[in-house]
Amino acid sequence: MRSFQPHWIVGRGLTMYRCQDFSRVPRTRRQAAVALQVSVWSPFADTGWRCVWAGGKAMVWFWDAADVNVQGELLDKAAMERPATVSQVPEPLFLPRGQDGARLVQCHDGYDLQFWQGGVLLDSLWTRQEPDERRIAWFLERIGETADEALLVEAEMAPEPWSRSESPVEWLRARETAIGVTCLAVLALAGVWQEARYWKMRLATGGAAADLTVVETDVLPQLSARGDFVDLRRRNERLAELFGQPSQARLMGVVDEILPSDTAVFREWRFAEGELAVVLVEDAEEAVDRVAFVRALEAHPWLSGVRAEQGRRQGEVRFRMEVAAR
16 A cells, blocks of 8 residues: 555544534634534543544544554654654545445454445444444444444555545645755746746847847938828828818808898907807897807808807807818
């Protein structure tokens, strides 16, 4: 049996087992709740334990840590090079998980009578000798099951436990050498990659500088010519806009023709940037029909956005409008 990491297997005969439902306990507090419960269950002064979760149910094996440590010290020292980094795992975790119902598993030392339901080991009883029918019936009755014959299973131990529930500290201890080697390799790789990238960028920068000098010599006259062309095009577009505007004389004629009253006269005329402002003086006896005048101006194809305003003086009316290009 070859495992990916060393394990200190605690025999089933050295452990006790309990299963309890912690579904009502918040997930973040369940491990602490199990630790507190183990101190209640255990008769030992120094208790080692292992918990495997199945949903909210905890399958817990616990043992006398002092007794297990003493037995470990009697093992061959060559086989325990780093006992501090070896995790302690109960023997049943290396045996296959059971189907629903009762079964009898032959362990390295003795027998383990188990009852499984929904992937959870509800109860477990270890005996040194193979239990008889009476013992099996008593075991099933104490968990509320009908007496039945338990299936004897001769299972081989797996190289890895079927479920792990290591704490972060245990996980790091068991893999600290591999993690250290991996980190050093990653750092070395990162250093080599950064060095190669630096020299690559330096060579590329030197080549790019030389190419840029050549390109500037060839392209600068073209860029200068292009700038002159852009300026000329903008000037031509501006002139086209200005020339596209109707003359002020023609605009005056248009506005004069549209005037709804013969008595109204121009007092002020301003035309700039495509906007025309006209100030009319109304006759005291005949006022200008402003609505009709605005509609008439809007109807002309050159004029848009016409709006009437009250002038600064008595009898003045100001009209503002936009003049479209022809």
